[in-house]
Amino acid sequence: MSRDGGPGAAGVDPEQLWLRATGPRRGRRPSFSREAITAAAVALADAEGLDAVTMRRVAAEVGAGVMSLYSYAPDKETLLELMVDHVGGELPATPAVTGDWRADLKAMAHHQRALMLRHPWLPAALTTHRTPGPRTLAFLEHALAALRPTGLDGAARLEVFAQLTAFVAGHVGHEIAQAAAARSPDRRAAEARYLAAVAADGRHPELAEALSAPGRPLTPEATFSRFLDRLVDGLATD
Template sequence: MDPELLWSQTEGPRRGRPPAHSRAEITAEAVAIADAEGIGAVTMRAIASRIGAGTMSLYSYVPNKETLLELMVDHVSGDHRLPPGPSGDWRADLRRLAREQRAIMRRHPWLPAALHTRQTLGPRTLTVLEYALGALEAAGLEAGAGLEAFSLLTGFVAGHVSYELAQEQATVAAGRTSSELQDAQARYLQGVALSGRYPRLAAALVSASASAPEDAGPDAAFERLLDRMIDGLTAGGAAST
C-alpha cells in the first residue's frame, strides 16, 4: 500500500458525469456494517447493497479491502474529542486520551484487532498523535521516545478493550451474570490457594483481596491499570508530577 497515494491525493473531479458516490460514503457504510455485524461482514457487495451501487463500481473509489480497512481506522479516529493542544498536565492529558480511545474501541469492537494490521497513519490519526506527542513533551520525553510511548499506550488500551469484550461475550455465551462468573472464579482460585501448591499466588490473592477498592467495576479496573501504564511510560528518565 502506498500511503502517498492513499492520503496525499484527494478525490479529484472527473470528466463527464459527477461521481455518484464518494470514498467517504463508502468508508462510513463499511464502519456501520462492521459495528453491527463484525469486520467479516464488510464486503464490497454488502456496501454496494446499502448505497444502491454496483459492486464493481466501488473499486474505482477503494481498490481493495486492505485499503478500505485503513480508511475505516482513520475514519473512527475522528471520533476523538480532544482539545486543540495539551494542557501541560501530561498525566491528565494521557488519561483523557486513553479514555477516549477506550470509548471509541468499545463503540467499534472491530477496531482493536484492526490496529494490529494497520500499515499507515491517516490524517485523523496523525492529529491524535500530535496531541499525544505534545502531552509527552511535558513529561520530558524526546520525540522518538514519545512515538514509542504513544504506541505502547494505544496497545494497552486495545488489549484491555479486547479482554473486556471477550469477557462480556463469554458471559453471554455462558448464560450467567457477570457476578455469577466472578463468584465461580473466586471460589476456584480460593481452592487453588488452599492447595498449598502455589504459595506466591496465594499471597498475591490475599494481598489483592485486602486492598481491593470498594468500586471494583470495569471502569475502576481500567483506571488502576491505566495509572500503572502511564507510570511505566516515563520511568527512568522523565519528569514526574
C-alpha cells in the same frame, strides 16, 4: 489473494491513499463517495463485526455495483485504513494541553477507550493499521505536544503514544471479551470454583495469596483507570 481477503503483499500505499485524488476523474459522476462507502463499512462493522465487511456487502449498502467501489478502495485492507481514520475523527483533535503530561496522557487514553467501546472492531483493526490518516493525525499531533514536557525526543514520544494506544486496544479487547463471558453465569461460576480449588491445593502459594488479597473496585472504568495509572506512572522520566 482476493480483494475481500486479508492484506496483500504490497500493503496500502499511504501516499496514494491520503495525498492523491480519491475517485474516478472521468465519466459520469457517481452517486456515492468514498466517505459514504467508508461510513457504510463502519456501520456494518459496528453492527456485525469486521467479518461482515466485504466489498459486496458495502456495495449493497450504498447501492452500487461492487466493481465500482474498487476505484475508491481497491481491497479490504485499504477499506480498513479508511474505516480507522473515519472513526478517528470522533477523537478530540485540539483539547487543551495542561502541561501535566501524565494527566493529559490519561485523558487521551480515556478518549481512546470510549472510541473503541463505541466501535468494538477497532482494537482488532489497529493490530494491522499502520499509517495515520488526516483525522487520526490531529489527535497524534495533540499527543506529541502533550508529551513535550517529558523531555523525550520526538521518536521517543511517538513510541510512548504507540505504547499507550496498544495498551488501550489490548485492554478494551479483553474488556469486551470479559463482558461477553459475564453474560454466561455458568461459565463465571465454573471459573470461580476452579480458581478456589487451585488456591487451596497448596502448590500455588503466590496465586493463593493474590486471590485472598482485599478486593479492588471491579467496574470496567475503575479497572481501566487503575491499569492506566500503572502504565503512565511507569513512563516517568524524573
